[in-house]
Amino acid sequence: MKRLVPCVLALAWLTGCGGGREVDYQDLLDEDRNVRTDAAQRLGQAKAVEAVDSLLAVIDDPDEVVRVTVVRALGEIGDSRAVPALVEALHDPLRTVRLAACQSLGQIGDPAALPGLAKMLYEEDDKLRLVATKNIGDIEGSESLELLLTMALRDDSEWVRQHAIKVVKYRRAREAIPRLESALQGEADIVRANAAQALGTIGDRSSVPVLTVALNDPFYKVRSLAAHSLFALAPDDESVLQAIRTRIEIEENQMSKVDLAWNLARLGDDQGLEVLRLYLFRGDPEDVRAEAAMALGEVGDETDIPRLQKAAADKKGLVREQALWAIEKLKKA
8 A cells, every 4th residue: 555645735746736737757746755756766767858847847846855866867867958947956945955956957067057056156065065066067168167266266165175176177177277377366365375276286387487476475375385286287397496495495484384395305305304304393383393294204204203203292183193194104105
């Protein structure tokens, strides 16, 4: 015997308040939500284009699982006729439905979905923003690229920013580079810092000159990230080595000095190692010491293990954690 949906509202929905719903697949209106779910799932798996209108007719199913399944089925089918309804589903009160709608719009890949997905980039939920970012990346064109760059430069979440840049890199979007270089030279402090990091991730050597200039940026984090990006882009460039050497001589911010030293050591200059060994104990605040420990785990040698063991006795947990990680890394090297 079929289980009835235990809700007056659901029953009213199923009967269309007396008028009925016109669908070609009657299982989508069955009283049993499991039957409705199974019907929507099968139609999606079959990529049944002829079922799009029927699925759209039931996209507001009162049951959460059914609603999510219908939304996903429309994405699997991939017909652009579903875009307006899926954009509307982005406003569903249930998070699961909104996530499914993001994913389905990305699967369909129609640029008409971008205004709706762009609004998702302002959700408080990091995961929703991340999913929106990923699926914006699945839609071709300059508009989607601009949205990705906006997230990469301005989102509060490091997770979301890095994912946006990875998507840009995957798309091999050289057209993103001028936008990032421009941001590096004229935006707010945190935006410049994010731009410096993004240019290193995208990996185009043409950005070396602008990143070299950024070594003298007034914001310490820009200088730090520019040094990391320069090494990533041009580890064999003598001019990069000289630029970092010049900057470290006048650097006053301890965190930036550690990051400059880290990349000097990566470039083969032992001066960088000496700076890291110094700031492993004298760095202040603790995140400077932790950064020095992390760097030594990558560029140090076995003689640094006793130093790191001593640093592991630091009163600050962040320093201890990074020192222990560095010791393990050096032992495995």
